[in-house]
Amino acid sequence: MALELxxxxxxxxxxxxxxxxxxxxxxxxxxxxxxxDQRWTLARIKTVIGRRSHVSYPVQGWWKLMRRGGWSCRQPVRRAVERDGRAVEVWEKQV
Incomplete structure:
Protein backbone atom coordinates (compact mmCIF):
# COMPACT_ATOMS: atom_id res chain seq x y z
CA MET A 1 0.00 0.00 0.00
CA ALA A 2 1.54 3.32 -1.08
CA LEU A 3 1.27 6.55 0.86
CA GLU A 4 -0.92 9.16 -0.74
CA LEU A 5 -0.03 12.81 -0.77
CA ASP A 37 9.90 25.63 38.69
CA GLN A 38 11.96 27.34 36.01
CA ARG A 39 11.15 25.08 33.06
CA TRP A 40 9.14 25.63 29.94
CA THR A 41 7.38 22.53 28.70
CA LEU A 42 5.39 22.23 25.50
CA ALA A 43 2.20 21.84 27.53
CA ARG A 44 2.95 25.08 29.37
CA ILE A 45 3.75 26.89 26.12
CA LYS A 46 0.45 25.63 24.73
CA THR A 47 -1.37 26.95 27.81
CA VAL A 48 0.26 30.39 27.68
CA ILE A 49 -0.42 31.03 23.99
CA GLY A 50 -3.92 29.61 24.37
CA ARG A 51 -4.60 32.17 27.09
CA ARG A 52 -3.12 35.04 25.07
CA SER A 53 -4.07 34.32 21.45
CA HIS A 54 -6.73 31.61 21.63
CA VAL A 55 -4.79 29.48 19.14
CA SER A 56 -4.68 25.72 19.58
CA TYR A 57 -2.12 23.24 18.30
CA PRO A 58 -1.41 19.69 19.41
CA VAL A 59 1.66 19.46 21.66
CA GLN A 60 3.80 18.04 18.83
CA GLY A 61 2.71 20.96 16.67
CA TRP A 62 4.15 23.33 19.27
CA TRP A 63 7.46 21.50 19.14
CA LYS A 64 7.62 21.93 15.35
CA LEU A 65 6.62 25.58 15.64
CA MET A 66 9.24 26.31 18.33
CA ARG A 67 12.01 24.63 16.29
CA ARG A 68 10.96 26.59 13.22
CA GLY A 69 11.29 29.76 15.32
CA GLY A 70 14.85 28.91 16.36
CA TRP A 71 14.13 27.49 19.83
CA SER A 72 15.76 24.30 21.01
CA CYS A 73 15.30 21.71 23.73
CA ARG A 74 17.55 22.29 26.74
CA GLN A 75 17.86 20.75 30.14
CA PRO A 76 18.04 23.30 32.94
CA VAL A 77 20.94 23.38 35.38
CA ARG A 78 19.60 21.90 38.58
CA ARG A 79 20.30 24.63 41.11
CA ALA A 80 18.11 26.29 43.64
CA VAL A 81 17.08 29.84 42.80
CA GLU A 82 18.18 30.86 46.32
CA ARG A 83 21.64 29.26 45.93
CA ASP A 84 24.48 31.15 47.64
CA GLY A 85 27.69 30.47 45.73
CA ARG A 86 29.95 31.80 48.47
CA ALA A 87 28.35 29.57 51.11
CA VAL A 88 28.78 26.57 48.82
CA GLU A 89 32.50 27.32 48.41
CA VAL A 90 32.98 27.59 52.17
CA TRP A 91 31.10 24.34 52.72
CA GLU A 92 33.18 22.53 50.08
CA LYS A 93 36.45 23.68 51.71
CA GLN A 94 35.32 22.60 55.17
CA VAL A 95 33.82 19.27 54.14
Whole structure:
Protein backbone atom coordinates (compact mmCIF):
# COMPACT_ATOMS: atom_id res chain seq x y z
CA MET A 1 0.00 0.00 0.00
CA ALA A 2 1.54 3.32 -1.08
CA LEU A 3 1.27 6.55 0.86
CA GLU A 4 -0.92 9.16 -0.74
CA LEU A 5 -0.03 12.81 -0.77
CA UNK A 6 -2.70 14.92 0.82
CA UNK A 7 -1.63 18.17 -0.82
CA UNK A 8 0.39 21.05 0.58
CA UNK A 9 0.70 21.43 4.32
CA UNK A 10 -1.48 24.13 5.87
CA UNK A 11 0.11 27.41 6.87
CA UNK A 12 0.76 27.85 10.58
CA UNK A 13 -2.22 29.25 12.42
CA UNK A 14 0.12 31.31 14.57
CA UNK A 15 1.21 34.39 12.66
CA UNK A 16 4.49 36.27 13.00
CA UNK A 17 2.94 38.84 15.31
CA UNK A 18 1.50 36.14 17.57
CA UNK A 19 4.80 34.22 17.60
CA UNK A 20 6.59 37.43 18.65
CA UNK A 21 4.04 37.76 21.48
CA UNK A 22 4.75 34.17 22.50
CA UNK A 23 8.49 34.84 22.59
CA UNK A 24 7.97 37.90 24.82
CA UNK A 25 5.83 35.82 27.16
CA UNK A 26 8.45 33.05 27.27
CA UNK A 27 11.17 35.58 28.11
CA UNK A 28 9.20 36.54 31.23
CA UNK A 29 9.74 33.00 32.49
CA UNK A 30 7.44 30.32 33.89
CA UNK A 31 7.26 31.99 37.31
CA UNK A 32 5.51 35.02 35.80
CA UNK A 33 2.82 32.67 34.49
CA UNK A 34 2.25 30.80 37.74
CA UNK A 35 4.65 27.84 37.54
CA UNK A 36 7.15 27.63 40.38
CA ASP A 37 9.90 25.63 38.69
CA GLN A 38 11.96 27.34 36.01
CA ARG A 39 11.15 25.08 33.06
CA TRP A 40 9.14 25.63 29.94
CA THR A 41 7.38 22.53 28.70
CA LEU A 42 5.39 22.23 25.50
CA ALA A 43 2.20 21.84 27.53
CA ARG A 44 2.95 25.08 29.37
CA ILE A 45 3.75 26.89 26.12
CA LYS A 46 0.45 25.63 24.73
CA THR A 47 -1.37 26.95 27.81
CA VAL A 48 0.26 30.39 27.68
CA ILE A 49 -0.42 31.03 23.99
CA GLY A 50 -3.92 29.61 24.37
CA ARG A 51 -4.60 32.17 27.09
CA ARG A 52 -3.12 35.04 25.07
CA SER A 53 -4.07 34.32 21.45
CA HIS A 54 -6.73 31.61 21.63
CA VAL A 55 -4.79 29.48 19.14
CA SER A 56 -4.68 25.72 19.58
CA TYR A 57 -2.12 23.24 18.30
CA PRO A 58 -1.41 19.69 19.41
CA VAL A 59 1.66 19.46 21.66
CA GLN A 60 3.80 18.04 18.83
CA GLY A 61 2.71 20.96 16.67
CA TRP A 62 4.15 23.33 19.27
CA TRP A 63 7.46 21.50 19.14
CA LYS A 64 7.62 21.93 15.35
CA LEU A 65 6.62 25.58 15.64
CA MET A 66 9.24 26.31 18.33
CA ARG A 67 12.01 24.63 16.29
CA ARG A 68 10.96 26.59 13.22
CA GLY A 69 11.29 29.76 15.32
CA GLY A 70 14.85 28.91 16.36
CA TRP A 71 14.13 27.49 19.83
CA SER A 72 15.76 24.30 21.01
CA CYS A 73 15.30 21.71 23.73
CA ARG A 74 17.55 22.29 26.74
CA GLN A 75 17.86 20.75 30.14
CA PRO A 76 18.04 23.30 32.94
CA VAL A 77 20.94 23.38 35.38
CA ARG A 78 19.60 21.90 38.58
CA ARG A 79 20.30 24.63 41.11
CA ALA A 80 18.11 26.29 43.64
CA VAL A 81 17.08 29.84 42.80
CA GLU A 82 18.18 30.86 46.32
CA ARG A 83 21.64 29.26 45.93
CA ASP A 84 24.48 31.15 47.64
CA GLY A 85 27.69 30.47 45.73
CA ARG A 86 29.95 31.80 48.47
CA ALA A 87 28.35 29.57 51.11
CA VAL A 88 28.78 26.57 48.82
CA GLU A 89 32.50 27.32 48.41
CA VAL A 90 32.98 27.59 52.17
CA TRP A 91 31.10 24.34 52.72
CA GLU A 92 33.18 22.53 50.08
CA LYS A 93 36.45 23.68 51.71
CA GLN A 94 35.32 22.60 55.17
CA VAL A 95 33.82 19.27 54.14
Missing amino acids: KGPQPLPRLGKRQFALLERELEKGPLAHGWE
